[in-house]
Each structure stands twice: as structure tokens, then as C-alpha cells.
Amino acid sequence: MKRVVNGRNDRVFLSDLREARGLWGKFAGLMLAPSLGEAQGVLFRPARGIHTYFMRFPIDLIYLDEAYRVSAIREAMPPWRLDLRSATAVIEVNAGAARANDIQIGDELRIETL
Numbered sequence: 001m002k003r004v005v006n007g008r009n010d011r012v013f014l015s016d017l018r019e020a021r022g023l024w025g026k027f028a029g030l031m032l033a034p035s036l037g038e039a040q041g042v043l044f045r046p047a048r049g050i051h052t053y054f055m056r057f058p059i060d061l062i063y064l065d066e067a068y069r070v071s072a073i074r075e076a077m078p079p080w081r082l083d084l085r086s087a088t089a090v091i092e093v094n095a096g097a098a099r100a101n102d103i104q105i106g107d108e109l110r111i112e113t114l
Helices: 022-028
Strands: 002-006 011-019 040-044 047-051 059-064 070-077 082-087 089-094 109-113
Touching (some): 070 082
Antiparallel strands (some): 002 011, 002 109, 059 070
16 A cells, blocks of 8 residues: 655645556546545556546546656546646546645655555
């Protein structure tokens, strides 16, 4: 199990981070998932475009650079959309989670294995 800690304030942002692995895991992501828990997220690395096809709920996208600093945030991306940005990694979370947890451009996010 992995968690995400914001280095700016040392607060746990996500207590349950799973990584999308393999071609199918990266393609499927959260497709057809009924929901995502409040402290859950999905990590994609590398990220070469994110889609929300077949999703049932909007998500926030948190883009990370090579040092895992937040380089961009797309809030509340609705289902059936495509974002073609590339990044070292992106974390998908529930819509509103980035703002509710005060995630800002430039924050360094640490991914810790528990």
C-alpha cells in the first residue's frame, strides 16, 4: 500500500494510492468504477494523455514533473473528456480533492510505501 504526503506541509494527502500498471491497467484506469474513496487515488507514470471515457464521475488530475512537484492541476474533469498533456506522472483523485487538500502548483508530493 502507498500513500501520498505533501512536502510543503507534511500532511498526508492520500492514504490509499494504487498504481495503474501494464497496458490494460493504464488504459482502464477508473473506467466503469462506481466511485473512488475519499482518500484514494490512482497513479499513472508516465502519463501521455488521460481520458475519462466510460467513467461515472468527474476527477481532478494532478500532474507531476520529474521531482514529483505539481506542475499542473485540472479540476473536476467530467466523464467523456480527453486531456493530452504529458507528464512524468499524474494522480487521479475525486473532483475537489486537490482544492480541499490545498494542493498547489510547485508542491512536492512524496509517494511512500507503507
